[in-house]
Amino acid sequence: xxxxxxxxxxxxxxxxxxEIVSHRLxxxxxxxRQQSQGIYSWLPxxxxxxxxxxxxxxxxxxxxxxxxxxxxxxxxxxxxxxSGRYDDYGKEMLRIKDRQDRPMLYGPTNEEMITxxxxxxVKSYKSLPLNLYHIQLKFRDEIRPRFGTMRxxxxxxxxxxxxxxxxxxxxxxxxxxxxxxxxxxxxxxxRAIPMRADTGPIGGNHSHEFIILADTGxxxxxxxxxxxxxxxxxxxxxxxDVDGLQAVFNDWTSDYAATSEMHDEAxxxxxxxxxxxxxxxxxxxxxxxxxxxxxxPMGAKVQGPDGKEHLVHMGSYGIGPTRLVPAxxxxxxxxxxxxxxxxxAPFDGIIINMKAGDAACDAACDxxxxxxxKAGKDVLLDDTDDRAGAKFAMxxxxxxxWQVIAGPRAVANGEVELKNRKxxxxxTMTIDAAINRLAG
Amino acid sequence: xxxxxxxxxxxxxxxxxxEIVSHRLxxxxxxxRQQSQGIYSWLPxxxxxxxxxxxxxxxxxxxxxxxxxxxxxxxxxxxxxxSGRYDDYGKEMLRIKDRQDRPMLYGPTNEEMITxxxxxxVKSYKSLPLNLYHIQLKFRDEIRPRFGTMRxxxxxxxxxxxxxxxxxxxxxxxxxxxxxxxxxxxxxxxRAIPMRADTGPIGGNHSHEFIILADTGxxxxxxxxxxxxxxxxxxxxxxxDVDGLQAVFNDWTSDYAATSEMHDEAxxxxxxxxxxxxxxxxxxxxxxxxxxxxxxPMGAKVQGPDGKEHLVHMGSYGIGPTRLVPAxxxxxxxxxxxxxxxxxAPFDGIIINMKAGDAACDAACDxxxxxxxKAGKDVLLDDTDDRAGAKFAMxxxxxxxWQVIAGPRAVANGEVELKNRKxxxxxTMTIDAAINRLAG
Numbered sequence: 116x117x118x119x120x121x122x123x124x125x126x127x128x129x130x131x132x133x134e135i136v137s138h139r140l141x142x143x144x145x146x147x148r149q150q151s152q153g154i155y156s157w158l159p160x161x162x163x164x165x166x167x168x169x170x171x172x173x174x175x176x177x178x179x180x181x182x183x184x185x186x187x188x189x190x191x192x193x194x195x196x197x198s199g200r201y202d203d204y205g206k207e208m209l210r211i212k213d214r215q216d217r218p219m220l221y222g223p224t225n226e227e228m229i230t231x232x233x234x235x236x237v238k239s240y241k242s243l244p245l246n247l248y249h250i251q252l253k254f255r256d257e258i259r260p261r262f263g264t265m266r267x268x269x270x271x272x273x274x275x276x277x278x279x280x281x282x283x284x285x286x287x288x289x290x291x292x293x294x295x296x297x298x299x300x301x302x303x304x305x306r307a308i309p310m311r312a313d314t315g316p317i318g319g320n321h322s323h324e325f326i327i328l329a330d331t332g333x334x335x336x337x338x339x340x341x342x343x344x345x346x347x348x349x350x351x352x353x354x355x356d357v358d359g360l361q362a363v364f365n366d367w368t369s370d371y372a373a374t375s376e377m378h379d380e381a382x383x384x385x386x387x388x389x390x391x392x393x394x395x396x397x398x399x400x401x402x403x404x405x406x407x408x409x410x411x412p413m414g415a416k417v418q419g420p421d422g423k424e425h426l427v428h429m430g431s432y433g434i435g436p437t438r439l440v441p442a443x444x445x446x447x448x449x450x451x452x453x454x455x456x457x458x459x460a461p462f463d464g465i466i467i468n469m470k471a472g473d474a475a476c477d478a479a480c481d482x483x484x485x486x487x488x489k490a491g492k493d494v495l496l497d498d499t500d501d502r503a504g505a506k507f508a509m510x511x512x513x514x515x516x517w518q519v520i521a522g523p524r525a526v527a528n529g530e531v532e533l534k535n536r537k538x539x540x541x542x543t544m545t546i547d548a549a550i551n552r553l554a555g
Numbered sequence: 556x557x558x559x560x561x562x563x564x565x566x567x568x569x570x571x572x573x574e575i576v577s578h579r580l581x582x583x584x585x586x587x588r589q590q591s592q593g594i595y596s597w598l599p600x601x602x603x604x605x606x607x608x609x610x611x612x613x614x615x616x617x618x619x620x621x622x623x624x625x626x627x628x629x630x631x632x633x634x635x636x637x638s639g640r641y642d643d644y645g646k647e648m649l650r651i652k653d654r655q656d657r658p659m660l661y662g663p664t665n666e667e668m669i670t671x672x673x674x675x676x677v678k679s680y681k682s683l684p685l686n687l688y689h690i691q692l693k694f695r696d697e698i699r700p701r702f703g704t705m706r707x708x709x710x711x712x713x714x715x716x717x718x719x720x721x722x723x724x725x726x727x728x729x730x731x732x733x734x735x736x737x738x739x740x741x742x743x744x745x746r747a748i749p750m751r752a753d754t755g756p757i758g759g760n761h762s763h764e765f766i767i768l769a770d771t772g773x774x775x776x777x778x779x780x781x782x783x784x785x786x787x788x789x790x791x792x793x794x795x796d797v798d799g800l801q802a803v804f805n806d807w808t809s810d811y812a813a814t815s816e817m818h819d820e821a822x823x824x825x826x827x828x829x830x831x832x833x834x835x836x837x838x839x840x841x842x843x844x845x846x847x848x849x850x851x852p853m854g855a856k857v858q859g860p861d862g863k864e865h866l867v868h869m870g871s872y873g874i875g876p877t878r879l880v881p882a883x884x885x886x887x888x889x890x891x892x893x894x895x896x897x898x899x900a901p902f903d904g905i906i907i908n909m910k911a912g913d914a915a916c917d918a919a920c921d922x923x924x925x926x927x928x929k930a931g932k933d934v935l936l937d938d939t940d941d942r943a944g945a946k947f948a949m950x951x952x953x954x955x956x957w958q959v960i961a962g963p964r965a966v967a968n969g970e971v972e973l974k975n976r977k978x979x980x981x982x983t984m985t986i987d988a989a990i991n992r993l994a995g
Binding site for chain 2: 121122124148151152154155156158161165180182183184186187189190191206207209213214219221228231232235236237242245247254256258268269
């Protein structure tokens with residue numbers, strides 16, 4: 116992408132309303148823009164990161180055997196009356212009447228709707244296990260939306276729903292998502308720690324929040340320091356291996372980790388002081404097993420091998436992509452801007468033309484840009500006539516993994532400078548060497 | 556994808572409520588499910604097609620230089636009061652009050668919001684031309700939603716918005732989208748004819764609807780038969796070539812084509828009778844040039860090279876992916892089911908295991924499935940224990956381009972049968988030959 120043809124409205128001033136660094140950086144880099152309270156547009160740079168986050172989530176959901184669909188944002192109130200949850204959300208639920216005066220709502224979550232889809236078409240235990248997910252907008256009318264897209268009212272959520280005909284099988288489904296989440300957060304460059312959690316209006320008694328540690332986190336969390344180095348299940352994980360996934364779950368829940376609502380001071384204090392971590396955390400995922408909480412009032416049953424009808428055991432599994440983006444920034448930035456993990460960077464790199472309009476600089480930049488494009492790399496070419504200092508600052512601010520700096524003197528020698536955004540290391544090399552290095 | 560692990564709830568009966576063939580087939584194949592009046596879930600099979608349609612739209616928008624972002628579904632009423640359009644949509648606009656009693660709405664379109672984004676960050680003609688688009692849910696509270704997702708209330712729309720500082724440049728931007736739309740529909744397997752159109756609540760005086768001819772279309776259309784064979788702009792089209800794109804526009808508007816609202820009977824009757832087509836049509840895209848209709852009330856201006864402020868000239872360009880899916884089915888089906896164009900088929904093909912559980916059949920199917928997966932093909936493997944007739948009927952019904960039929964007798968000879976869904980041709984060949992044929 117040529118910057119001269121792109122839309123990336125960088126702010127010169129740090130926006131005053133932003134209280135935390137991710138919010139400041141997302142506004143400054145023109146990743147998002149607030150449209151009304153707690154409601155954001157994702158501008159092109161932000162949309163690219165969001166797409167990459169979604170792609171990783173989707174990949175790991177599919178790997179774990181979940182199947183993607185897409186439910187609508189608006190739901191009929193009837194479904195929620197059926198489950199008995201219509202009043203649980205209080206004013207956080209955005210209630211709407213359509214032109215026929217029918218009561219509807221903007222879905223804050225989809226347990227009811229997916230249970231309705233399930234009961235209308237699945238009749239036999241032979242169709243199980245089943246895990247259906249979508250990545251869809253939700254709305255929760257928070258009284259105090261804040262921190263940008265970290266806590267917005269309209270937000271994107273990946274929510275998966277598992278169906279099994281025994282509790283035992285349902286816990287295996289839970290472990291599949293537990294394992295998929297560990298892999299997902301790791302690929303996003305985050306160290307997320309599963310912690311025993313309260314279940315709130317979703318319900319159930321077996322639930323984990325995935326928390327990343329960050330000073331700006333909204334909740335207080337307590338855990339054993341072993342979690343910082345625990346190994347992540349590999350890409351070859353067999354999701355049908357019941358014992359194998361139980362071992363992953365056991366490993367990742369063997370040491371103490373809890374949010375403040377579930378905190379057990381005695382257990383925590385029982386650990387050696389050097390092993391204790393007391394910190395602030397950001398919730399980036401939440402998984403629930405809630406048995407028959409929805410299948411019972413809504414009559415979601417399958418015929419078992421015994422010929423009898425069984426209520427299905429369900430779980431739900433949520434990740435918020437629009438919250439993950441700022442969470443990644445909270446975990447990875449410096450005083451000059453964002454430092455994107457390569458897996459979610461909006462561009463693989465940036466080519467900085469230090470003298471746009473100079474024939475040699477233009478030719479060198481075009482050559483590198485074309486060669487990397489051909490190699491499947493997605494590169495931003497700064498071909499604007501901004502001054503050098505502004506270009507360097509912008510490149511650091513948007514934080515793509517590497518920068519190719521093409522100035523007239525170096526280019527006259529057939530060379531460019533390569534800078535690693537994370538380490539700050541710079542290296543001068545020939546244009547061809549730079550292409551070879553980056554195309555790999 | 557193994558069918559035993561997939562969610563594809565095929566209906567045995569033809570649903571009575573469905574009046575047109577695409578609606579019937581989308582319900583029967585379990586592509587969609589109605590959740591409330593005019594509001595649909597896209598089940599896994601439908602979601603796959605929708606994703607492929609979106610990918611083609613996106614690819615052609617990007618090729619034409621448009622830049623993707625994502626605006627929210629909910630908008631503040633204020634913006635619409637500013638443009639003077641708050642009342643234009645009447646009851647079709649879903650009006651909402653949030654917990655603070657602020658008036659909001661579920662966006663039926665985004666001219667106001669994009670103009671607001673533009674005016675807040677673009678100040679100079681040097682940033683133009685600019686075309687921003689998103690693929691986002693919209694809501695129009697139609698009094699009579701019908702024909703499934705062909706006319707639903709919650710629907711997906713790709714809407715692009717162009718900004719230029721002269722009318723001349725704006726018409727080039729219009730021609731870019733005109734050309735991109737011709738390419739997009741062609742890649743979707745559709746012959747869409749641009750017709751002069753009424754502009755309704757969007758406004759402006761230069762507008763074309765893209766119409767496909769289908770007996771079940773809602774509007775009456777009239778055109779010259781030359782459109783059925785006119786050539787489509789190539790993949791190498793240079794979108795910066797002002798004269799080249801004007802020539803495409805001139806070519807595609809040189810013969811008579813109009814919807815009934817814009818019909819000129821005298822001009823139509825002036826054509827030789829053999830050249831006239833009078834038919835029903837489905838609108839699959841609509842593009843508008845409306846000059847300063849929004850930039851003027853909302854104050855969207857840039858500084859020109861003359862140092863003066865100029866109101867920007869705008870256009871908007873819509874395609875409805877959730878309507879395109881049924882439109883493709885209307886254009887491509889037979890009495891046995893859907894016939895997907897390869898570009899949007901939910902799977903590249905299906906492997907039918909005629910005797911699941913038989914070691915030789917299972918091994919043959921697994922071998923083909925693995926080899927094609929490795930070759931990057933996305934294949935459905937029917938590994939269920941349904942009877943042969945049901946499997947054949949289902950494969951024809953869901954209409955993926957080819958079927959590999961692995962029965963015990965053929966497999967014993969190291970062979971399978973290959974069936975082309977569109978032509979019905981069947982051919983027996985070795986397993987390796989089938990893999991080579993399909994992996995290409």
